[in-house]
Amino acid sequence: MAGAKALLLLLLCAAAAVLLAPAPVAAAADDGLTKFKLYWHDVLAGKSPTAIRIAQAASSNSSSTFFGAVVAIDDPLTSTPAVTGSARSKDEVGRAQGTYTFADQATFGLLMNMNFVFTAGDYKGSSLTIYGRNEVLSAVREMTIVGGAGKFRMARGYVEARTMDSGNSGETVVEYTVYVKPAGAGLGSS
Numbered sequence: 001m002a003g004a005k006a007l008l009l010l011l012l013c014a015a016a017a018v019l020l021a022p023a024p025v026a027a028a029a030d031d032g033l034t035k036f037k038l039y040w041h042d043v044l045a046g047k048s049p050t051a052i053r054i055a056q057a058a059s060s061n062s063s064s065t066f067f068g069a070v071v072a073i074d075d076p077l078t079s080t081p082a083v084t085g086s087a088r089s090k091d092e093v094g095r096a097q098g099t100y101t102f103a104d105q106a107t108f109g110l111l112m113n114m115n116f117v118f119t120a121g122d123y124k125g126s127s128l129t130i131y132g133r134n135e136v137l138s139a140v141r142e143m144t145i146v147g148g149a150g151k152f153r154m155a156r157g158y159v160e161a162r163t164m165d166s167g168n169s170g171e172t173v174v175e176y177t178v179y180v181k182p183a184g185a186g187l188g189s190s
Contacts, residue, residue, distance in 0.1 A: 032182065034180050035177065035178065035179050037178070038078065038093060039080060039174070040075055040076075040096050041075055041077075042171065042172040042173075042174070043076075049170075050074050053069055056070065063102075063105065065102055065104055065109070067105045069101070070101045073100065074095055075097075076092050076096075077093055077096055077176075081165065081173050081175065093119065094120065095119065100113070101113075104135070109134070110133070116130065122151075123152070126148065126152050128145050128147075129145065130143050130146070131144055131146045134161060140161070142160055143158065145178070148182070151182065153183060154183035155180050155181065156183075159178050161174050161176055162177075
């Protein structure tokens, strides 16, 4: 009998916990998360490359992964994946400015440190700061948004990178899907 009462009490407590617990919050369409795509064009060859090796270790050229090399970038960001050849494109919405470092001795793993600086469109005058590992041979890579300015002041989020074209043109095109949430009202607002 005592066991039945204990079981009944346990069931009542469990039911009360379920009934009194706050309902799970579903991700609402208007949760402040912004999602958009853009295309990053890393131009390594031609008359006007947008990615230039600025430093390297003595062993970088003999490394199968270019370990230790550092590349400075000022890459076009466009609304379409069409190859730009580094020339200003009518589809250009900004520039990816920063560096990437070949930071893995076993595979092509880059440390990305860049700003997406928007020069046209809805986000003109704003920027996002992206930092993280980019294992370029993986189908999808995820990097962190660690901040921003303008419409993206104090932003947080992530990007997903997918290589679209790394053909013989000397230009690699990567699709970036951006998932960003600017700081809430009152945080960093003027």
